Amino acid sequence: MKVRLPDGKELELEAGATAREVAEALGGRWPKQAVGAIVDGELYDLLKPLPEGAVVQLITKKDPExxxxxxxxxxxxxxxxxxxxxxxxxxxxxxxxxxxxxxxxxxxxxxxxxxxxxxxxxxxxxxxxxxxxxxxxxxxxxxxxxxxxxxxxxxxxxxxxxxxxxxxxxxxxxxxxxxxxxxxxxxxxxxxxxxxxxxxxxxxxxxxxxxxxxxxxxxxxxxxxxxxxxxxxxxxxLWRLEEAKKRDHRKLGRELELFLIDPMVGKGLVLWLPKGNIVREELMRFMREEQQKRGYQLVTTPHIGSLELYKTSGHYPYYAESQFPPMELEDEAYLLKPMNCPHHVRIYAFKKRSYRELPLRLAEFGTVYRYEQSGELHGLTRVRGFTQDDAHIFCTPEQVKDEFKKVIELTLYVFDTLGLKDFRARIGTRDPNSDKYVGDDAHWALAERQIQEAASEMGLEYTLEEGDAAFYGPKLDFVVNDALGREWQLGTIQVDYNLPERFDITYTGPDGEPHRPVMIHRAPFGSIERFMGILIEHFAGEFPLWLAPVQVAIVPITDRHHAYAEEVKKALSAAGLRAEVDQRPERMQAKIRDWEKQKVPVILVVGDREAEEGTVAVRDRRKKERYTAPLAEVVQDLARRVRERRLE
RNA sequence: GCCGGCGUAGCUCAGCGGUAGAGCAACCGCCUCGUAAGCGGUAGGUCGCCGGUUCAAAUCCGGCCGCCGGCUCCA
Incomplete structure (x- = not known):
């Protein structure tokens, strides 16, 4: 038999020869150093017979293979x-x-x-x-x-x-x-x-x-x-593994007093502590502002809905396994809402809609409840009650691609603002051999094409995963890894031709006739809980200034500096900054240590000199050097960083 | 839900058959100090819960609950 070497040379070997024979035929250092071979692009060992005519490239211990x-x-x-x-x-x-x-x-x-x-x-x-x-x-x-x-x-x-x-x-x-x-x-x-x-x-x-x-x-x-x-x-x-464990959001969540999951309240149910809630509120405020710029309207819907609603939507009994069981009264039944979509559909159906109103973008921070398997629960990243930064875009079929692209833009903007660079995009399509999906084939094919086109046109690299679609339509997901390398889905954008059909919603077109709108479900964060879990690990608890629960800690050197410290705090508060004065009877070194451990971005030390000059000594987490500057200047600088949502 | 492991003070952990300990945090006092832990004192626990074995259980055994790692699942 013959094989070829990477340089094009041909080698004549006995039938059934392996890469070992190739190494021996080559002689020199090869018999000793060869550990395997790449054969027609595939990794072979020295023991497996080579195929006739294969291109054989030997590898040594130096090669990654x-x-x-x-x-x-x-x-x-x-x-x-x-x-x-x-x-x-x-x-x-x-x-x-x-x-x-x-x-x-x-x-x-x-x-x-x-x-x-x-x-x-x-x-x-x-x-x-x-x-x-x-x-x-x-x-x-x-x-x-x-x-x-x-x-x-x-x-x-x-x-x-x-x-x-x-x-x-x-x-x-x-x-x-x-x-x-x-x-x-x-x-x-x-x-x-x-x-x-x-x-x-x-x-x-x-x-x-x-x-x-x-x-x-x-x-x-x-x-x-x-x-x-x-x-x-x-x-x-092993060292990096240990380091990664220090970033675990469950550990930091306790140390930084961000959140609590209390078995007495219930598994997978998050209690947000004051500090964590500040971060949560800031993220929501950020999303609200960005959505407002992009033409979304906020709505609010209740935490429960009648069973009829979910029967119409098709969610019940499809997902009975992962729902909290219905609350049954004498002649009615309600479900704790596992998703916000049906509520938003009913808002759409509130009145006759014109094509002129589309795209109609209804957004809500909607809290939903899902009965996840107990073994699945995991800190903030897998919980039983969570808040989606949800929105449903009702549009014409022609508008789908463009709207989809706008959502990709928003999602990328959010990720970029938070410095999340390590994510991958995944398009989930239908498994053609499964019958768990609803809706007709033509719609599915169209939606799958529109999503791929939108992603490509936005310059987004993605992987295609068959069988990963929602039961009502294909989707684009943004996936990140946590500190320990586990994958979590954050943002999601889904095209849905199904719910409009099931709820029989329409809009009146320019032709005066009723037409069926298309729905886009989307949540750039995915869920605020999971997103915060990932964010805590991403920043290792060191939130950028605009997100930090305590943005500035003021450390008076001795008791007699308390008055000036309070003055500093007043100036910071007036500029909208979250500041605290540390009046504990401790040495300043101890106070600095405690605030550092709390990962506060800025510590201002004030003593006689500062009080006299109207300055503050700045200890800024992002800078190595400490410096002293006039109070007004520092306030202005910090306020600007917060306003611009700088990463530092 | 399944398999394995773990559960001692608010936190981190020691004790592993003879009825509970340290450090940090908390509280009280002294100290008034120039950039990561000043000193002294006080208080705090039905050793996750229930049952069993034993003269004696935090310690051994069983069940339950919770947590951790993975698997399965994830609208």
Whole structure:
């Protein structure tokens, strides 16, 4: 057989040759240094036979792909180690059943069905066994089996593997990797010897995971690990993880007294403390102002609605599982509102609408309640009662794209003002094989096209995700990661041809005839709760001046400076700034420390000199140097920063 | 909802069979100080809740509640 090298040279090899033979044919440093190969753009190991005529580029430990190879092998080593771990407890090897063990960002995991639950406390022992397997420098062997034989070998031993084999497409080989009697069904690729795995890994945690991600299937235990090429990388990763935990909005929420979730009030129900509420109010004020500039009108609707309303909208009983159950009275029933849309539709339907009124943009900070599964609740980012910066735009079909673009503009403006640069856009379309969607195909196709065009024309890069649409229409979501890398959806823009139909709303066109409007559902923040959770972590609690609960702390050096400190506060308050004088009987150093810990952006120290000159000593979080300036000047500067909503 | 872990003062944590401790915070007093912790004192807990084992339970066992990590879900 022949293969080609990146430089175009051809190599004649025996049939069934692998990248290892390529390395040997090349000679020189290659037999020693090659760890794998990129074959026609795909990562191969040194063990898998090459396809005829492939372009083969060898890789070494210096290439980034190396990491993928040893992380994958490490997953196998983990599975082998778990078998040894239980063998020591007297269990036979086949009592440890295996699911899948893939490579993930930073490391790997393996899904395991063990005879006894694996707990975090077992991980150090399993790690030790893994290190031992690396030291034994075991050779990996790869081979393929015909389907029937492969199934036969796991029949009655490991039902998970039998099913995984059955899932492999007919045209793909069924390959196994084996080291020291430990064999695993695996498509590879791997490093050829366990000794080639850098010993810089750590098992981080164990968690439950359903087989094949299906909640109706049995649950296995997923053991997670991280692995890097060098000790430094591992240390750095673990350090960054610790740092990230310090940003956790649940921790900062308590330390900075922003919010409280009290089990006595209810799971997933947020109590906003005075300081957190200031941030919340400022964000809402910001959104209100920006929406007003863009032609939105504010409305207010109640927290409940009759069951009939939701039956008409189609939400009930579609989402009965995630709703608080209806409140039933003698001859009527109400639902705590899980969304604001139907209420806004009824405002639209209040009177006959003309095409001249469109687009009609109705906005509301609407609080909704959803009965999220208890295991899903998470600080502010997944709650049971939350406030959407919601709006519904009623427009003609021709206006959809343009309105959609305007919402993208608003969302990007909001993100930009807050310095949120690390987000991705995702367009969710319909899964053509599912029947959970309502509305006709032509509308769906049109809406999906309009969204993609709008995003492209706004220069927005996006990914397409099939099956991610709402049941009533396709959508564009803005997704961010929290401090620990978990993904959360913030802003969302959705096109809906369905609700106007269900509520039979119309507008009168220039032709005097009734026409069906289109609805755009949109919420740039998504929910204020989730947005604040993300924002707290984004700023690590150090809110920009305009959002900071306490913007200025005034620290008098001694008691006799209290009067001047109060004067300073008065000047700041008059300019609309939130300032506090620290009159506690503490040393100024202690006061400064406390305010710094509270992440107050500006601390003003006042003593004899300042009182005499009418100045303040400024300690500004964004500047290294301290400086003294006339009070009036400082007030003016701070007020401007707030007015312009500067990020500092 | 499911799997695993955790739950001791407002916070961070020690104690892990012989009836509860530290630091910080709070409160009181002294100190009046020039840019990240001055000193002394006081008060604060049915050890998440319920039940069991034991002469004796914060400590061991079971159930429940809550939280954490993941899975599933997410209009």
């Amino acid at each position: 190396y990491q993928h190879l040893f992380r994958h092998t490490l997953a196998h080593v983990l599975a082998q180690a778990v078998r040894e771990f239980f063998a020591k407890k007297g269990y036979p090897p086949e009592s440890v059943k295996l699911g899948v063990g893939p490579v993930i960002e930073h490391g790997f995991y393996y899904d395991i069905d063990a005879p006894e639950p694996i707990s975090d406390a077992d991980l150090p022992e399993i790690e030790k066994i893994m290190h031992d397997i690396l030291k034994r420098d075991l050779e990996l062997r790869r081979y393929e089996l015909p389907r029937e034989e492969a199934i036969r070998r796991y029949q009655g031993v490991d039902p998970y593997k039998v099913e995984l084999i059955q899932d492999i497409p007919e045209n793909e080989p069924i390959s196994f990797y084996e080291q020291e009697g430990f064999t695993d069904l695996c498509r590879g690729p791997h490093v050829p010897k366990t000794g080639m795995i850098p010993p810089h890994f750590k098992l981080t945690h164990v968690a439950g995971a359903y087989f094949k991600g299906d909640a109706s299937r049995p649950q296995m235990q997923r053991v997670y690990g991280v692995a890097f090429r060098s000790k430094e990388e591992l240390k750095d990763y």
